[in-house]
Amino acid sequence: MFKSPNQTKTMSRPSTLLVLAMVLGSGIAQAEKGSGYYGYGQVATPEQIAGWDIDVRPDGLGLPEGSGTAEEGEWIYEEKCAACHGSFGEGVDGYPSLAGGEGTLSGDGRPHKTIGSYWNYTSTVFDYINRAMPYTAPRSLEPDEVYSLTAYLLFMNYIIDDETFELNQDTLSTVRLPNEPNFIPDERPDTDNTRCMSECRDAAAIEIKSQASPSLAEELAAAQGGDSETAAESSPAVATVGKSVYDQSCMLCHGSGLAGAPKVGDIDQWQARTAAGMTTLYKHAIEGYQGDAGVMPAKGGFMNLSDDDVKAAVDYMVQESQ
Ligand code: HEC
């Protein structure tokens, strides 16, 4: 355990010795029989790992052996689930409903999100029940029960119509949920920060602000000693804000031309638009509008952005498309 020359040397320092004594005192029994990398702890056995490794993927990988039908699931559901979720999946006393809501995601009213109207994969239904339900006794269900309950919920949502359809390791991934195609890969990067290596700002002066904070552009401009109104186009700070807002909130559509959005970099497409004047572009980007090509949602759907953030993004997009 203490073989490296460095460690032997530091061991002679009293404070280190004290810490070591504490560690050894509490851990020596394990350390002696320890088989882990650092000489203590134990390598988890396959059985122990199997206890945690219960996730199920959309292609069915990870499903346990077993099977069940909606017919069987109905009884289990009545006994173990209906008290909270209602006999028809309608939800009781504020507990979530498990069925209904078809077509409410695109309407004007409040979306009613359920397995049938919103969820993406059948494997998510299986995994959720298997992992977390019933609420008061998670992990208490046998695989056959989870298959049966999943089948019953699919039946309740009119996704399968045969009560005797057998859900098992092979058939589960063949049942697709109606809303699956509306889940799309989100190309926005997790972060586009580049590390500052020289002449960086004082770390102590950097604060983390809530989304309700005043415009990022204004703050950055102020921090650089400028005035955001006049700095708008030329300041490097605003250029950075524009790119950052664009990357996070606009690129999803404008990077690829998704949903009819004019693609950034496509000079022809943007020439006609900039001809209408920047004021119109700003207004359309901030307030949203329905054009010939599609719908531009107000602020791209990111209502937490300030008007100045959106303007900076528009500036950036126009600049990249000239
Ligand atoms: C004691 C009340 C209770 C019981 C009994 C119960 N649930 Fe739940 N269920 C909940 C609560 C509360 C949530 C929401 C949990 C959350 O959002 O963290 C939930 C969520 C769910 C969801 C996800 C719903 C959604 O759209 O987000 C499913 C699916 C589900 N339960 C299935 C079941 C099944 C199947 C059973 C029976 C084996 C069951 N539940 C039993 C309380 C209960």
Ligand code: HEC
């Ligand atoms: C969900 C997709 C989507 C997102 C996200 C999105 N846009 Fe758009 N945007 C569109 C579509 C579609 C159009 C074209 C509408 C038309 O002219 O038919 C458009 C058009 C525009 C235009 C041209 C306006 C005009 O008058 O011609 C600007 C400027 C613009 N968007 C800025 C932004 C900014 C800034 C963001 C990010 C804050 C953003 N968009 C995010 C879909 C999107």
